[in-house]
Amino acid sequence: MDKILRINMGPGGEPTSRTEAVGDYAGLGGRGMTSAIVAKEVPPTCHPLGEDNKLVIAPGLLGGTTGAMSGRGSVGCKSPLTGGIKEANSGGQPAQMLGRLGYAALVLEGKPKDDTLYMIRISSDGVEIKAAPALKMKGNYDTVENLKNEYGDKVSCISIGQAGEMKLASATVAFTDMEQRPARHAARGGVGAVMGAKGVKAIVIDDTGASMRSPKDPEKFKAANRAFVDGLKKHPVTGQGLPAYGTNVLTNVVNEAGAYPTYNFKTGRFDGASAISGETQAETITARGGKATHGCHRGCVIRCSGIWHDKDGHYLTKQPEYETVWSHGGNCGISDLDTIAMLDRLDDDYGVDTIEMGATIGVAMEAGLVEFGDAEGAINLVKEVGKGTPLGRILGSGAAVTGKAFGVERVPVVKNQSMPAYDPRAVQGMGVTYATSTMGADHTAGYAVTANLLGVGGNVDPLTPEGQVELSRNLQYATAAIDATGMCLFVAFAVLDQPETFQAMIDMINSFHGLELTGDDVTALGKKITKMERDFNTAAGFNKTDDRLPDYFRKEALAPHNVTFTVSDDDLDTVFSDL
Amino acid sequence: MGTTDIGSEDRIEMTAPGGAHGIFSGISGFGFLIDAPPGASIREMLKDIIGLDDDYIRDSIGTILYNGKPVDDMDAWKIGKNASIAVSAALPGVFGAAFRKQGKYAGLRPVCDQDNSSPGEADPACENEKPSVVLKLFNQSDRDIAPGLLANGVRMTAKSFCAFWENRLRLTGPANIRIGLNGRPVAPEALCRGIETSSVLVRLRSGDA
Ligand code: SF4
Numbered sequence: 001m002d003k004i005l006r007i008n009m010g011p012g013g014e015p016t017s018r019t020e021a022v023g024d025y026a027g028l029g030g031r032g033m034t035s036a037i038v039a040k041e042v043p044p045t046c047h048p049l050g051e052d053n054k055l056v057i058a059p060g061l062l063g064g065t066t067g068a069m070s071g072r073g074s075v076g077c078k079s080p081l082t083g084g085i086k087e088a089n090s091g092g093q094p095a096q097m098l099g100r101l102g103y104a105a106l107v108l109e110g111k112p113k114d115d116t117l118y119m120i121r122i123s124s125d126g127v128e129i130k131a132a133p134a135l136k137m138k139g140n141y142d143t144v145e146n147l148k149n150e151y152g153d154k155v156s157c158i159s160i161g162q163a164g165e166m167k168l169a170s171a172t173v174a175f176t177d178m179e180q181r182p183a184r185h186a187a188r189g190g191v192g193a194v195m196g197a198k199g200v201k202a203i204v205i206d207d208t209g210a211s212m213r214s215p216k217d218p219e220k221f222k223a224a225n226r227a228f229v230d231g232l233k234k235h236p237v238t239g240q241g242l243p244a245y246g247t248n249v250l251t252n253v254v255n256e257a258g259a260y261p262t263y264n265f266k267t268g269r270f271d272g273a274s275a276i277s278g279e280t281q282a283e284t285i286t287a288r289g290g291k292a293t294h295g296c297h298r299g300c301v302i303r304c305s306g307i308w309h310d311k312d313g314h315y316l317t318k319q320p321e322y323e324t325v326w327s328h329g330g331n332c333g334i335s336d337l338d339t340i341a342m343l344d345r346l347d348d349d350y351g352v353d354t355i356e357m358g359a360t361i362g363v364a365m366e367a368g369l370v371e372f373g374d375a376e377g378a379i380n381l382v383k384e385v386g387k388g389t390p391l392g393r394i395l396g397s398g399a400a401v402t403g404k405a406f407g408v409e410r411v412p413v414v415k416n417q418s419m420p421a422y423d424p425r426a427v428q429g430m431g432v433t434y435a436t437s438t439m440g441a442d443h444t445a446g447y448a449v450t451a452n453l454l455g456v457g458g459n460v461d462p463l464t465p466e467g468q469v470e471l472s473r474n475l476q477y478a479t480a481a482i483d484a485t486g487m488c489l490f491v492a493f494a495v496l497d498q499p500e501t502f503q504a505m506i507d508m509i510n511s512f513h514g515l516e517l518t519g520d521d522v523t524a525l526g527k528k529i530t531k532m533e534r535d536f537n538t539a540a541g542f543n544k545t546d547d548r549l550p551d552y553f554r555k556e557a558l559a560p561h562n563v564t565f566t567v568s569d570d571d572l573d574t575v576f577s578d579l
Numbered sequence: 580m581g582t583t584d585i586g587s588e589d590r591i592e593m594t595a596p597g598g599a600h601g602i603f604s605g606i607s608g609f610g611f612l613i614d615a616p617p618g619a620s621i622r623e624m625l626k627d628i629i630g631l632d633d634d635y636i637r638d639s640i641g642t643i644l645y646n647g648k649p650v651d652d653m654d655a656w657k658i659g660k661n662a663s664i665a666v667s668a669a670l671p672g673v674f675g676a677a678f679r680k681q682g683k684y685a686g687l688r689p690v691c692d693q694d695n696s697s698p699g700e701a702d703p704a705c706e707n708e709k710p711s712v713v714l715k716l717f718n719q720s721d722r723d724i725a726p727g728l729l730a731n732g733v734r735m736t737a738k739s740f741c742a743f744w745e746n747r748l749r750l751t752g753p754a755n756i757r758i759g760l761n762g763r764p765v766a767p768e769a770l771c772r773g774i775e776t777s778s779v780l781v782r783l784r785s786g787d788a
Binding site: 235236237240241242244245247249250252253256257258269274275277278279280282283284286287288335336337338490493560561 | 647
């Protein structure tokens with residue numbers, strides 16, 4: 001991975017491509033790479049859909065290797081949803097293939113001269129860019145089917161659906177999975193709208209003839225990889241809970257704890273939670289002949305995903321994740337897994353973020369467009385997005401725009417991005433991360449609970465607001481570092497509890513690249529990425545008032561525990577005071 | 580495992596090949612009604628009533644919620660009337676870390692819950708009666724513990740049972756299972772219509788369907 005592929009979509013001419021050495025960006029991967037390129041090359045005040053924005057797609061530091069869990073791909077740009085820097089990442093096969101072809105990053109630049117829609121094919125033979133009128137306004141599933149017919153079933157695809165073509169702010173970039181289905185998405189922040197603005201409908205990656213990347217020290221790498229896999233398998237979360245139930249294992253417990261945002265964040269418990277829980281979901285999948293344990297890309301040993309079949313036993317979508325089940329389920333008062341799976345399928349096909357879409361439907365329900373709990377009404381609203389009606393375009397622009405269009409006060413967003421499935425009043429530390437993340441409200445921003453192992457836990461009492469601030473900061477640094485490796489964040493659970501698994505992860509990076517990184521270096525990397533992102537956002541016009549939760553989280557007590565968000569603004573302002 | 584006396588409630592008997600728990604997977608998330616001795620601690624309830632051993636409690640239970648609040652010291656918490664106790668194996672994410680028993684990320688919980696690190700008082704009104712606890716077993720805990728409770732017979736509110744049963748019928752149908760209500764065979768779809776009491780005793784047997 002020593003080269004960067006740049007494709008300029010214009011202006012004023014035909015798209016051109018050039019390959020250059022990785023240069024100053026050497027040693028970066030995943031979010032580290034996407035944020036470095038965006039921070040250095042994209043003017044912070046540019047229009048996200050304009051020619052100066054860039055869409056960067058990057059495998060992680062171990063992308064294209066035999067390293068376990070290392071196949072996630074990052075997509076970065078200036079976000080049309082938040083107006084700040086964005087990194088969203090996805091499973092699926094494309095990042096592994098890009099890595100094997102030697103690309104540390106693919107950068108889409110400029111703007112096409114007209115509304116021609118293009119597709120790009122990247123292979124060992126080079127790069128081909130051509131007009132693809134037949135794909136216009138096709139959903140991701142049809143798009144991939146067409147590409148499969150043309151290029152075979154061994155290639156992987158990166159694509160956008162109708163929402164990306166319409167440049168809607170909730171549009172995703174889809175990555176095909178092991179079954180060549182466009183079911184994995186770099187979902188957050190409207191990255192698909194930027195791809196649409198570049199006029200690129202799809203990227204086909206063909207790694208025929210390319211081999212696995214080879215480590216500097218193969219024996220050490222192999223041993224570290226084995227230790228890492230053993231660590232993941234023996235941990236109860238990565239070896240048992242996630243494989244058996246997927247991320248939806250959380251529904252019942254978050255609900256019981258009163259932290260499950262219900263009816264557009266009105267209350268913390270949903271009566272129908274057990275009906276849509278991971279336990280119910282896993283049994284349903286198994287009974288219908290789907291797969292309750294499945295990886296989103298080759299090399300995943302946790303396999304938190306699955307395959308959902310409809311009542312007739314036919315594939316409908318991947319196993320909807322916890323966030324999706326919540327956003328379209330409890331948040332909208334819907335307790336039917338088949339409805340939720342259908343909404344997931346539609347979201348994936350149109351190419352919209354399931355969290356943003358579910359939160360938006362919740363806001364639309366609060367506005368009275370349809371009733372809470374109206375499953376058919378929710379499906380019809382999402383279909384409006386696919387059709388591109390004026391209502392659909394408002395909904396596809398996200399919860400903040402929808403709230404404004406329909407005069408709703410309770411809109412659960414930070415930096416215009418919808419909150420995920422944990423009410424910040426009930427999980428206060430999560431609220432700190434929602435408020436201060438460079439990405440807008442994002443649960444994964446502070447997901448990697450590795451702070452103590454990384455030696456940055458400090459001595460602050462975690463039961464105080466300062467402690468919550470410190471925890472959130474450390475978690476955000478650790479997460480940024482893991483995002484840079486291209487490893488799935490879910491490795492963090494084993495890494496948290498098992499020092500030898502954390503060491504094995506560092507050993508994998510070191511033996512592959514011939515480095516001598518320590519835990520402190522990993523922390524420093526996370527801090528450096530966060531600083532680049534904060535600086536970009538500041539230059540784009542963000543200030544401390546953007547690091548806030550909506551007012552109502554302080555004023556409206558959340559049942560059943562009647563809690564409000566209590567971390568003060570002053571404390572929030574200290575989260576990144578060390579940068 | 581403790582057994583439950585057959586009282587005046589409707590009795591539901593399910594017979595499935597091998598006692599297959601599959602179709603009942605997740606049922607305990609809807610809530611089992613357990614009679615707990617007055618003033619019992621959470622640990623005593625888990626050991627003496629549910630039949631779990633110390634190793635299981637230490638190694639396999641990641642989170643316990645008492646009326647929705649995370650419990651760190653299960654010896655100190657006494658069970659009160661109409662309590663709800665939820666048991667889960669280790670959970671992913673920041674939430675899982677924050678709500679883990681004796682976890683070092685407890686600071687991520689809501690501020691009000693920090694008060695609950697102190698022991699709960701036994702409700703004086705419960706001292707001389709058996710408080711009926713709603714026990715919810717989630718994820719791996721459901722897989723490990725619920726089959727034994729179901730084999731012995733376990734009480735549920737009729738509302739909770741029917742919420743489970745009707746959802747299960749809607750999603751996958753009754754599968755290969757024979758159902759009796761108070762000793763008489765009943766069609767899966769008719770089961771909840773036939774229930775007349777506010778709580779039911781559910782028992783799962785192994786046998787030909
Ligand atoms: S653990 Fe889940 S999200 Fe992570 S790589 Fe595996 S299947 Fe994908």
